[in-house]
Amino acid sequence: xxxxxxxxxxxxxxxxxxxxxxxxxxxxxxxxxxxxxxxxxxxxxxxxxxxxxxxxxxxxxxxxxxxxxxxxxxxxxxxxxxxxxxxxxxxxxxxxxxxxxxxxxxxxxxxxxxxxxxxxxxxxxxxxxxxxxxxxxxxxxxxxxxxxxxxxxxxxxxxxxxxxxxxxxxxxxxxxxxxxxxxxxxxxxxxxxxxxxxxxxxxxxxxxxxxxxxxxxxxxxxxxxxxxxxxxxxxxxxxxxxxxxxxxxxxxxxxxxxxxxxxxxxxxxxxxxxxxxxxxxxxxxxxxxxxxxxxxxxxxxxxxxxxxxxxxxxxxxxxxxxxxxxxxxxxxxxxxxxxxxxxxxxxxxxxxxxxxxx
Amino acid sequence: xxxxxxxxxxxxxxxxxxxxxxxxxxxxxxxxxxxxxxxxxxxxxxxxxxxxxxxxxxxxxxxxxxxxxxxxxxxxxxxxxxxxxxxxxxxxxxxxxxxxxxxxxxxxxxxxxxxxxxxxxxxxxxxxxxxxxxxxxxxxxxxxxxxxxxxxxxxxxxxxxxxxxxxxxxxxxxxxxxxxxxxxxxxxxxxxxxxxxxxxxxxxxxxxxxxxxxxxxxxxxxxxxxxxxxxxxxxxxxxxxxxxxxxxxxxxxxxxxxxxxxxxxxxxxxxxxxxxxxxxxxxxxxxxxxxxxxxxxxxxxxxxxxxxxxxxxxxxxxxxxxxxxxxxxxxxxxxxxxxxxxxxxxxxxxxxxxxxxxxxxxxxxxxxxxxxxxxxxxxxxxxxxxxxxxxxxxxxxxxxxxxxxxxxxxxxxxxxxxxxxxxxxxxx
Numbered sequence: 001x002x003x004x005x006x007x008x009x010x011x012x013x014x015x016x017x018x019x020x021x022x023x024x025x026x027x028x029x030x031x032x033x034x035x036x037x038x039x040x041x042x043x044x045x046x047x048x049x050x051x052x053x054x055x056x057x058x059x060x061x062x063x064x065x066x067x068x069x070x071x072x073x074x075x076x077x078x079x080x081x082x083x084x085x086x087x088x089x090x091x092x093x094x095x096x097x098x099x100x101x102x103x104x105x106x107x108x109x110x111x112x113x114x115x116x117x118x119x120x121x122x123x124x125x126x127x128x129x130x131x132x133x134x135x136x137x138x139x140x141x142x143x144x145x146x147x148x149x150x151x152x153x154x155x156x157x158x159x160x161x162x163x164x165x166x167x168x169x170x171x172x173x174x175x176x177x178x179x180x181x182x183x184x185x186x187x188x189x190x191x192x193x194x195x196x197x198x199x200x201x202x203x204x205x206x207x208x209x210x211x212x213x214x215x216x217x218x219x220x221x222x223x224x225x226x227x228x229x230x231x232x233x234x235x236x237x238x239x240x241x242x243x244x245x246x247x248x249x250x251x252x253x254x255x256x257x258x259x260x261x262x263x264x265x266x267x268x269x270x271x272x273x274x275x276x277x278x279x280x281x282x283x284x285x286x287x288x289x290x291x292x293x294x295x296x297x298x299x300x301x302x303x304x305x306x307x308x309x310x311x312x313x314x315x316x317x318x319x320x321x322x323x324x325x326x327x328x329x330x331x332x333x334x335x336x337x338x339x340x341x342x343x344x345x346x347x348x349x350x351x352x353x354x355x356x357x358x
Numbered sequence: 359x360x361x362x363x364x365x366x367x368x369x370x371x372x373x374x375x376x377x378x379x380x381x382x383x384x385x386x387x388x389x390x391x392x393x394x395x396x397x398x399x400x401x402x403x404x405x406x407x408x409x410x411x412x413x414x415x416x417x418x419x420x421x422x423x424x425x426x427x428x429x430x431x432x433x434x435x436x437x438x439x440x441x442x443x444x445x446x447x448x449x450x451x452x453x454x455x456x457x458x459x460x461x462x463x464x465x466x467x468x469x470x471x472x473x474x475x476x477x478x479x480x481x482x483x484x485x486x487x488x489x490x491x492x493x494x495x496x497x498x499x500x501x502x503x504x505x506x507x508x509x510x511x512x513x514x515x516x517x518x519x520x521x522x523x524x525x526x527x528x529x530x531x532x533x534x535x536x537x538x539x540x541x542x543x544x545x546x547x548x549x550x551x552x553x554x555x556x557x558x559x560x561x562x563x564x565x566x567x568x569x570x571x572x573x574x575x576x577x578x579x580x581x582x583x584x585x586x587x588x589x590x591x592x593x594x595x596x597x598x599x600x601x602x603x604x605x606x607x608x609x610x611x612x613x614x615x616x617x618x619x620x621x622x623x624x625x626x627x628x629x630x631x632x633x634x635x636x637x638x639x640x641x642x643x644x645x646x647x648x649x650x651x652x653x654x655x656x657x658x659x660x661x662x663x664x665x666x667x668x669x670x671x672x673x674x675x676x677x678x679x680x681x682x683x684x685x686x687x688x689x690x691x692x693x694x695x696x697x698x699x700x701x702x703x704x705x706x707x708x709x710x711x712x713x714x715x716x717x718x719x720x721x722x723x724x725x726x727x728x729x730x731x732x733x734x735x736x737x738x739x740x741x742x743x744x745x746x747x748x749x750x751x752x753x754x755x756x757x758x759x760x761x762x763x764x765x766x767x768x769x770x771x772x773x774x775x776x777x778x779x780x781x782x783x784x785x786x
Contacts, residue, residue, distance in 0.1 A: 047446065051439040096777075149530055149556075159539050159770060160481070160532035162461045166777055177778075178465030256434060258461040260532050262559045263434055300439060303429070314429040315389030315398075315657075322390075 003351040019201055036190060041183040049182035056296045057189040058250045063276040063288040064200045065243030071283035072204055073236035074216030075125050079137035081269035082144030083241050085261050086114045087248030089154050092163045095253070096156060103168040103175060103253065107192070110249040111242040118241020125233045141270055148261040164258040176253045185254050192250060196243050201285050203239060212236050279332055281341025290340035298325055380424035381417070381681060381693070383408060384444035386454040389657070391431040392560035393585035395615040396666055398657055400455055401427065403670025405656035406649050411678060413648040418678055419685040421692055434458045441466065450698040451475055451677055457533035465778070468492045473699040477673050478609055478632055482536055483770035485732025487703065488782040490771065494702050496733025497722050498632040501766060503608045504537035505758035506630050506737040507580050508544045510606065513753070520549035525576035527567060527583065527591060530556040534582045543762050561587025568594040581607040588616035592624050602626035612749070613665040617742045625744035632737040633672045633721040635749040637663030641716035665749060672721055680705045703728055722755055728785040735760065
């Protein structure tokens with residue numbers, strides 16, 4: 001009744017192609033932006049920022065990145081953890097080598113460096129596909145972690161191999177280091193998330209995105225109709241790694257503050273982001289957010305319910321948390337193999353017809 | 359979005375329930391994951407000591423102690439969540455039992471004014487209290503451990519280990535890499551050959567490292583391992599018939615869980631320790647009476663008297679004593695984290711006090727000061743007796759080579775101070 005497109009006429013192509021064609025969606029989107037930028041920074045506290053929102057935003061960027069590669073271009077990758085490590089270490093080297101340059105530029109450059117590394121590791125995708133490519137990217141994961149552990153130059157020869165983010169500010173407000181306010185941490189992540197999502201959305205509906213999707217759907221057909229597979233696959237790897245690199249840089253600088261490559265960027269990170277993509281929904285920007293939210297928020301929520309409210313022992317709660325999250329993932333994949341994004345699409349469809357379903 | 363909003367609302371409800379008016383000791387424990395074998399006994403010991411104080415003495419200085427457990431699974435990301443969720447409840451001191459989480463929390467606790475005690479782990483150079491105002495690692499740290507291991511080798515060889523081959527088998531993380539610098543310096547000083555063998559997290563796969571040990575035939579193997587890595591390493595050493603008495607672990611590689619799986623063959627394996635072993639101390643009678651018999655033991659209650667349980671107990675004892683000191687200094691029973699920090703800095707543990715607490719000769723006597731947060735750095739060697747299934751001390755608590763360690767501490771802490779624009783405190 002409320003959610004419908006009747007009377008919402010489009011008079012130009014631009015309007016017809018907009019991201020949110022339904023007015024209700026558009027309004028909801030603007031309200032969300034106003035709340036995210038205008039309200040949340042004033043009410044957020046340390047716990048919310050550090051435990052919930054900041055990791056959610058950062059993983060959302062990583063998920064968008066991987067979704068471009070897997071969901072839009074159809075190239076399976078298990079190297080996400082390694083690429084995030086490239087972003088983290090690139091930002092660390094840049095921050096310590098050029099302390100006078102703004103951290104925003106460092107994070108963007110870290111994304112750029114990761115894009116180059118990603119393209120280099122994407123080269124095998126021209127010859128191999130599917131599971132074989134997954135194995136090749138798995139090699140990237142292990143190689144990169146090994147590299148950052150092995151070569152002391154990457155961690156400035158520190159005794160322990162740990163990298164720690166020095167204090168940096170944007171417009172005179174600290175965004176990294178210990179003396180950082182929750183809202184500043186939140187805002188810098190939000191700005192990057194907003195920019196990434198906007199960029200990703202517009203890339204995926206343009207020429208580049210269409211060529212990615214053509215490759216995904218059938219690469220031989222795409223080649224016949226004139227899509228250059230070299231260009232399409234390498235741009236997908238590059239753009240995807242760019243976002244993943246930014247996520248890695250933010251994870252290290254803003255969220256963790258100190259990181260150790262084997263622990264923070266191990267193979268489990270690659271799988272975590274892959275799960276986020278699959279649960280959220282392949283080939284959907286909204287799905288990336290939903291998947292990241294599911295995987296980041298659910299464990300914290302379960303922990304707070306089981307330990308905080310029900311006073312269970314922490315180990316029992318931790319085991320149950322694994323059980324519940326695992327069972328939910330399986331349930332989701334059986335009931336809705338296309339992820340949370342599809343669930344959302346179906347819900348919208350139903351809402352449009354409500355209350356007259358036929 | 360709906361899911362997110364519901365989540366937000368629900369967990370907001372959950373997060374807001376702080377109970378003040380207790381002395382809060384968060385325990386960032388890990389009872390799950392590949393390091394649980396080490397995490398469980400430590401967490402049990404830590405919790406049981408405070409339960410004992412509550413049941414027997416009615417708390418510390420009349421105020422009940424409250425231990426909030428938070429499961430980290432040894433993961434740094436969960437460590438952040440645990441820190442943020444507990445710091446608002448008036449947490450007095452953090453003991454994360456993870457070097458990775460320690461590195462992450464050092465700047466945070468310093469900014470929030472909460473002390474952190476990393477007993478025998480963490481960042482070694484935090485021993486320099488001039489730079490690390492809120493971080494304490496008394497009574498011993500990794501570099502003491504490295505030196506103590508080499509001292510033991512010197513003892514075995516009549517003071518000369520020139521030309522001997524020593525291999526370090528280490529967990530490839532901040533934790534495992536900590537002793538390398540010190541061992542390199544000591545190798546220069548004593549003229550032994552050091553070779554490094556890294557084992558990746560979680561440490562189940564060590565075939566190639568032990569193949570290398572078999573090929574290179576080092577005289578001694580030192581181990582910096584944790585969790586499942588220890589058991590696997592000892593089993594592998596048994597498999598290649600490496601003489602167990604030449605295999606020495608750091609104090610995190612010397613618990614019952616590490617040697618029991620290898621059975622009889624693990625007999626003679628050595629490990630360092632900075633506190634006493636066994637359960638022949640009067641405090642254990644009280645624990646039995648007030649905690650176990652009352653059904654209030656943490657976990658399954660089956661870890662009492664094990665090496666890591668004792669370590670948790672010792673950590674809790676030091677925290678409780680620092681709290682007493684803080685209550686004495688500030689003149690109030692309900693202390694703040696800042697009072698606690700002052701109490702830790704003024705802490706003095708004497709033999710008389712430990713005897714009073716039912717823990718005679720349990721650890722070293724020492725005094726913490728503004729400049730020295732690292733304690734005396736003494737330790738002993740314990741050896742596994744597989745037939746009796748117990749650890750036995752085979753040496754006295756001896757000193758480590760501070761001539762080598764102190765310059766390294768100064769160098770590393772000053773580098774940290776420079777990186778983070780910290781002006782060292784004036785400690786006079």
